Amino acid sequence: MTNFHSAMSTQLVANLQSEIGRLRHELQTVSHEDEVxxxxxxxxxxxxxxxxxxxxxxxxxxxxxxxxxxxxxxxxxxxxxxxxxxxxxxxxxxxxxxxxxxxxxxxxxxxxxxxxxxxxxxxxxxxxxxxxxxxxxxxxxxxxxxxxxxxxxxxxxxxxxxxxxxxxxxxxxxxxxxxxxxxxxxxxxxxxxxxxxxxxxxxxxxxxxxxxxxxxxxxxxxxTPLNLDLPANDPDTEEFVLDEIMKLVDQANGDVVILVDACAIRHNVKSELADLLKKTGFPVYAAPMGKSVIPETYDRYGGIYIGSISRPEIKENVENAKLLLSVGGLKSDFNTGNFTYHTPTNRTIELHSDNTRVQFASYHGIGMKQLLPKLTARMQPLHLDASAISVPKFISPVPKEDNEIISHAWLWPRVGEFFRSKDVIIAETGTSSFGILETPLPGDAVFLSQILWGSIGWTIGSTLGAALAAREVGLKRTILFVGDGSTQVTVQELSVMMKMGVKPIIFLLNNRGYTVERFLHGQTAKYNDITNWRWTSLLTAFGGIEGETCQSYTVRTKTELDALLNTESFARADKIQFVEMIMEMHDAPKGLKAQAKLSGIPNKNISVGLNTDA
Structure with a gap:
């Protein structure tokens, strides 16, 4: 009961501090209103x-x-x-x-x-x-x-x-x-x-x-600008939390691994996180939803950790670390390899937007935005020890396959060579989002996916918004990978892309149906089939002029796709482009196959004790 009451008291203090900040801002606003x-x-x-x-x-x-x-x-x-x-x-x-x-x-x-x-x-x-x-x-x-x-x-x-x-x-x-x-x-x-x-x-x-x-x-x-400051961490509690973390860091003798996830982006701690990594040198890995939080060209970045379906060297390094520092974790099923994280609580510290967890203790109201700089200052002297920890180089070479089929094993490493710095890369839920996880992205690339909510067709509309934002903030190409089934849900937004003058490259994976569903259940079931559209007619049907404002392609072989990716006029992305890639119906990325297999395990065998805090 003592821990419960302590947590409640800390939360109450945090709530009161937030309310005091809001009232101060209101008072400042009212003082302006008192002017004539x-x-x-x-x-x-x-x-x-x-x-x-x-x-x-x-x-x-x-x-x-x-x-x-x-x-x-x-x-x-x-x-x-x-x-x-x-x-x-x-x-x-x-x-x-x-x-x-x-x-x-x-x-x-x-x-x-x-x-x-x-x-x-x-x-x-x-x-x-x-x-x-x-x-x-x-x-x-x-x-x-x-x-x-x-x-x-x-x-x-x-x-x-x-x-x-x-x-x-x-x-x-x-x-x-x-x-x-x-x-x-x-x-x-x-x-x-x-x-x-x-x-x-x-x-x-x-x-x-x-x-x-x-x-x-x-x-x-x-x-009076809106008061967007986060509630302040209680200084005494924060100091205690820092002491507790450093005790564990000392006990680990510098064997610390950092795991980053989506909320490091959502709650605006990318710069604080980058400073921590630079000044400490600890190895860093990412959960699927945290892909591109850390530039994947960073020499201390080791790749994507997805529980039991991770690459063996990544799984070993993350799970065998004496201490795991999780930043902004969202432990959903598809983000954790169906809850197959093997990271014991007694070796884990979790930093979230509004709370910190040190082993089995939770400290509500202690947010990572304000905590991270102070933690960096304390951990900086460990840089030499941290730098001695080896990190596997995150690479994905294009495999040699003795056929012309555009396979998933070949596709994702190959398009990885096509990506450039400051690309915005978007992957539809299912086949594409699983396939691209193992593909290293260039520095300053931005990756978008919707792994937790997983709404089919999300990427078409999202690509429109992302491309408009990319144009405003100085990013370069917007590149979308989407399945044929997903595209049929929200395809109308291609017309708005052309109206707004954005010029994404859209790679359509034509495998005649709902591939992710086939691997979950019903490999040959009719309900996983779709009508095959005349895909390369879409842009002109929606108002584009082929060869002027838009360009469409169909590629059926590795050679054809490889040639297209090597074409400079295509890579310039100076018009909206649509690439239909003909692929095998029952092929899928290995990560998706593994996830689908895990998802078939009866619920009684799945641990549901993981949290999904920000």
Missing amino acids: PAAGDTVFIADYLLERLAQLGVTQMFGVPGDFNLAFLDYVEDHPKINWVGNCNELNAAYAADGYARVKEGSIGVVTTTFGVGELSAMNGIAGAFSEQVPVLHIAGVPSTSQQKNKPMLHHTLGDGRFDAYFKASQQFTISQATLTDAASAGAEIDRILTDCVVTARPVYLMLPTDLVHTKIPAKRLR
């Missing part, structure tokens, strides 16, 4: 919201127009910094906002839908962002405040007067919600959910009634 305003120092609520988004670096808004958001979209269209993208459907729009936020680190994605029918269509994409900890704002244009009060039988309602049904649904998939009801609270409510979105790296939801779009409120709050 200039005449006309007011702003429409719509413009207030857009200005806050612009302050967060948002330049693209995704979504679909609908009668309850049209008035707001007039303001979006007139805004000098925020561009309305306009998607084919709300699901794709949510995926695009997700991809945009992942690439434009420090900003957020924004999707706008109409009441009911639109917001429900977007909800799967919002849920995925929640699952994978991606900051997305979902704006729902909704009926006026008087209509919500009087409850007429409007279109897009359920016909039973429940105007809050969709709000209640959104509460399951967003970290914070607001329904604007009046001018007095609108600015504060917008600020509250945007702050929550950034600080927690989770989606938030805003109901924007049609009548409040045109309502004016004081503009003075906009002079």
Whole structure:
């Protein structure tokens, strides 16, 4: 009970510190509002919201127009910094906002839908962002405040007067919600959910009634930036945690391995992590969702650890280390080789966004953003010992195969040679995301996948958002690997890519069906088959001009694909390009085969004691 009460007390202190910080910021804002305003120092609520988004670096808004958001979209269209993208459907729009936020680190994605029918269509994409900890704002244009009060039988309602049904649904998939009801609270409510979105790296939801779009409120709050500082770690607890960690480090005699994962990106500790690695020299590995957190050309980087399906040398080095320092772990089934991590708790330290775990003890409110620099300072003297630990070089040579079939064993090492620094590389759930894990990426490359949520078709919409963000932040090519089954779910967004002038290279794996499902169950079942489209006609069907604004290819052999990858005009990516690769129906990456085999083990044999904290 003592440990329980201690943890509760620490959490209470952290919560109080967070609330004190919020109130201080509110007081600062109020002090600005006490100033004598200039005449006309007011702003429409719509413009207030857009200005806050612009302050967060948002330049693209995704979504679909609908009668309850049209008035707001007039303001979006007139805004000098925020561009309305306009998607084919709300699901794709949510995926695009997700991809945009992942690439434009420090900003957020924004999707706008109409009441009911639109917001429900977007909800799967919002849920995925929640699952994978991606900051997305979902704006729902909704009926006026008087209509919500009087409850007429409007279109897009359920016909039973429940105007809050969709709000209640959104509460399951967003970290914070607001329904604007009046001018007095609108600015504060917008600020509250945007702050929550950034600080927690989770989606938030805003109901924007049609009548409040045109309502004016004081503009003075906009002079005070949003308070995006994380709650401070309690100094006494933090010092104790550092002491406890260093005791274990000393006991390990410098035999420490670092394992990085997705939340090192989501919670903005890449620079602190890079400093730790540089100053200590400890070996570092990545979980699948943490691929590209560390440049894979770094000489102390050893590759991807996926539990029992890891490369033997990686598995041995990670699991035999005397101490494992996990940074931003998300221990889901596909991220851990179906929960086959063999990393005992008594040899593990876990750093998360809002807590730290040292062996069996949890310290709530001690976040890694503030802890890492202090830990680096303490561990820096161990650099000499750490540098003596050998790290296997993470390479994946192209195998020699005595045939012309484009196999997975050959494909992924070969495309690895095609990648360049600052590429954004996106892999669809299943075949592609498993295949590319063993492929080293160039330094400064960015990798996107959706391993935890795993929504089929996510990458098409996400590629749109990622390509737009890449263009803004100075990244280079956007390259997508996606299966034929996944593409059929969300393919319409290819048309929006061409409208927006982004030029991804899309590699379609044509193996006539749902390969990941075949390996899980039903190798020859009809439900895993799909209709084979005329894939190379898609870009022209969606408005492209072949040879001018787009180019499509079909490759059936290693020689054909190798020649295409060596063609400089193709590699320049100066137009959107679509490559249909004909592959064997029952071929798959070895990692996917191993994962599918593990997934068939009865649940009673699977450990479910692993956490999924950030």
